[in-house]
Amino acid sequence: MKFLEKDYINKTVLITGHTGFKGSWLSLWLKKLGAKVIGISKEIVHTKGLYTTLSRQNIFSKEYFLDVIDRNKIEDTLIKINPDYIFHLAAQSIVSKSYDEPSLTFYTNAIGTMNILDSIKSIEKKINLIMITSDKCYENVETFYGYKEIDQLGGKDPYSASKACAEIISNCYARSIYNKIDNISIATARAGNVIGGGDWSKDRLIPDAVNAWQKQTILKIRNPKSTRPWQHVLEPLRGYLLLGAFINNNEITKEKLSSISFNFGPRTDDVIEVQEVIKLFSKFFDNSRYEFSQIIENKEASLLNLSFDKSSSILGWYPKLTAQKALKYAAEWYLAQFNGEDILDLSIQQINEYSEL
Ligand SMILES: NC(=O)c1ccc[n+]([C@@H]2O[C@H](COP(=O)([O-])OP(=O)(O)OC[C@H]3O[C@@H](n4cnc5c(N)ncnc54)[C@H](O)[C@@H]3O)[C@@H](O)[C@H]2O)c1
Numbered sequence: 480m481k482f483l484e485k486d487y488i489n490k491t492v493l494i495t496g497h498t499g500f501k502g503s504w505l506s507l508w509l510k511k512l513g514a515k516v517i518g519i520s521k522e523i524v525h526t527k528g529l530y531t532t533l534s535r536q537n538i539f540s541k542e543y544f545l546d547v548i549d550r551n552k553i554e555d556t557l558i559k560i561n562p563d564y565i566f567h568l569a570a571q572s573i574v575s576k577s578y579d580e581p582s583l584t585f586y587t588n589a590i591g592t593m594n595i596l597d598s599i600k601s602i603e604k605k606i607n608l609i610m611i612t613s614d615k616c617y618e619n620v621e622t623f624y625g626y627k628e629i630d631q632l633g634g635k636d637p638y639s640a641s642k643a644c645a646e647i648i649s650n651c652y653a654r655s656i657y658n659k660i661d662n663i664s665i666a667t668a669r670a671g672n673v674i675g676g677g678d679w680s681k682d683r684l685i686p687d688a689v690n691a692w693q694k695q696t697i698l699k700i701r702n703p704k705s706t707r708p709w710q711h712v713l714e715p716l717r718g719y720l721l722l723g724a725f726i727n728n729n730e731i732t733k734e735k736l737s738s739i740s741f742n743f744g745p746r747t748d749d750v751i752e753v754q755e756v757i758k759l760f761s762k763f764f765d766n767s768r769y770e771f772s773q774i775i776e777n778k779e780a781s782l783l784n785l786s787f788d789k790s791s792s793i794l795g796w797y798p799k800l801t802a803q804k805a806l807k808y809a810a811e812w813y814l815a816q817f818n819g820e821d822i823l824d825l826s827i828q829q830i831n832e833y834s835e836l
Pocket residue numbers: 495496497498499500501502519520521522523524545546547548567568569570571572573587591611612613614670671672673674680
């Protein structure tokens with residue numbers, strides 16, 4: 480990881496969604512790389528998440544609690560921060576919630592993305608934007624084929640469609656609005672289902688499992704045969720950091736690549752069924768009971784896989800952890816939290832160990 484330090488040390492890095500699951504891990508990692516980390520989020524989404532510990536430990540140089548939909552406040556704040564990098568993660572990130580709140584999901588994920596992109600136009604220094612979307616931005620035709628960055632965008636549900644919109648907006652700003660502006664570099668990052676300590680979102684498999692087992696209840700599993708690209712949170716985050724460093728050093732938006740998007744997915748062997756994931760994860764917990772419930776409505780596509788050939792050849796990124804090892808890291812974190820151990824120490828230890836692999 481030493482080589483990443485030169486791109487981030489003493490740099491002002493804005494993370495939107497810094498209170499969230501991925502945003503908090505990214506904040507800690509960037510702090511370790513010597514960056515001045517600044518956060519923008521609407522709220523604290525996981526009170527038992529890593530963020531709560533980080534906020535007590537002076538990890539953030541400054542934090543703003545703002546809504547990305549509020550264009551004027553976002554622009555004023557971005558100008559004040561004057562960042563070298565923006566990792567835009569703030570989003571309504573839950574598929575099931577997007578059915579309940581489709582309009583809010585589109586405002587947050589699509590208009591929010593546009594607001595970030597549009598608000599930097601008066602900043603004159605070199606600025607690198609890494610826009611985090613999702614593997615769900617692809618038009619999913621449910622085959623074993625791993626989607627490539629040039630494949631068709633789509634999305635049946637509001638979350639997936641809003642992430643496809645965020646991709647289109649980011650591509651548009653990169654290739655037209657800012658294509659003649661040398662100081663602005665933009666890339667988008669698409670990753671799969673992420674697991675790891677500190678995710679307490681409802682309707683995500685691992686947090687649902689930990690919640691159920693903590694309360695000594697039976698976990699009900701909705702779609703046991705669905706396969707997903709499971710990854711530990713540190714895997715896509717390494718991809719985002721490599722991508723940030725890459726666009727800092729290369730003019731990728733200026734006609735050198737066919738697209739500004741990069742996939743960060745697991746190896747095909749680790750695209751496994753929900754039932755297999757839960758079988759492996761349950762081994763780490765006592766009283767880990769689960770049962771498969773009848774599928775009434777399939778709100779999420781059941782088969783999704785990503786090709787990471789482009790990230791591999793251009794960024795040198797490849798997955799380092801097997802699904803088993805990713806599940807072990809996640810279980811260790813939740814168990815340490817149950818037992819009242821220092822989760823900051825454990826999180827740093829996991830980043831260090833992962834970086835050395
Ligand atoms: N976790 C995953 O499995 C996964 C997979 C693919 C893509 N992603 C994407 O990665 C990013 C981070 O995901 P996560 O799991 O950490 O999400 P999360 O739900 O844990 O955190 C979301 C963050 O966004 C902030 N936010 C939400 N609405 C906002 C608004 N209107 N204005 C400002 N901030 C707002 C929240 O305060 C929080 O900090 C999201 O863009 C998500 O879509 C996540």
